[in-house]
Amino acid sequence: xxxxxxxxxxxxxxxxxxxxxxxxxxxxxxxxxxxxxxxxxxxxxxxxxxxxxxxxxxxxxxxxxxxxxxxxxxxxxxxxxxxxxxxxxxxxxxxxxxxxxxxxxxxxxxxxxxxxxxxxxxxxxxxxxxxxxxxxxxxxxxxxxxxxxxxxxxxxxxxxxxxxxxxxxxxxxxxxxxxxxxxxx
Numbered sequence: 001x002x003x004x005x006x007x008x009x010x011x012x013x014x015x016x017x018x019x020x021x022x023x024x025x026x027x028x029x030x031x032x033x034x035x036x037x038x039x040x041x042x043x044x045x046x047x048x049x050x051x052x053x054x055x056x057x058x059x060x061x062x063x064x065x066x067x068x069x070x071x072x073x074x075x076x077x078x079x080x081x082x083x084x085x086x087x088x089x090x091x092x093x094x095x096x097x098x099x100x101x102x103x104x105x106x107x108x109x110x111x112x113x114x115x116x117x118x119x120x121x122x123x124x125x126x127x128x129x130x131x132x133x134x135x136x137x138x139x140x141x142x143x144x145x146x147x148x149x150x151x152x153x154x155x156x157x158x159x160x161x162x163x164x165x166x167x168x169x170x171x172x173x174x175x176x177x178x179x180x181x182x183x184x185x
Contacts, residue, residue: 114126
């Protein structure tokens with residue numbers, strides 16, 4: 001009788017272990033699709049930029065000053081990224097203020113991230129954005145020149161920023177080369 005009680009207790013303990021393991025497995029099976037769904041959003045390439053104001057200064061190839069502050073945030077249930085850029089608001093580069101409103105959105109038909117930048121001068125720049133590791137690569141036609149802007153990851157708060165003509169993995173021409181640093185919002 002004593003051996004039978006030990007056997008019953010052992011069987012009960014093993015049954016409880018199996019139930020706990022099954023519960024964990026069921027929970028995991030429900031959580032995996034949620035995790036995969038979050039990773040399905042191509043806009044997550046912008047997540048590392050979200051909590052900072054990105055500031056850069058430099059000189060364009062023609063000697064004019066480049067100065068920009070960029071703030072971005074996710075919106076519409078993470079379906080778009082809204083971008084506000086501060087910069088020079090006059091041709092003489094004497095006034096600094098809100099220069100651009102931008103949108104980043106994943107285009108399901110094209111299977112690409114598209115962007116639109118509306119500036120204070122009434123212009124619209126549009127193109128695509130790709131992620132390459134932690135780097136961001138913008139590509140667009142600017143007045144007949146196919147331009148690439150590259151954010152090259154250095155660390156959590158620093159990106160090299162290059163604007164120019166980039167073909168076959170090489171810069172044929174650079175219009176601007178500077179650095180964006182992040183300041184916590």
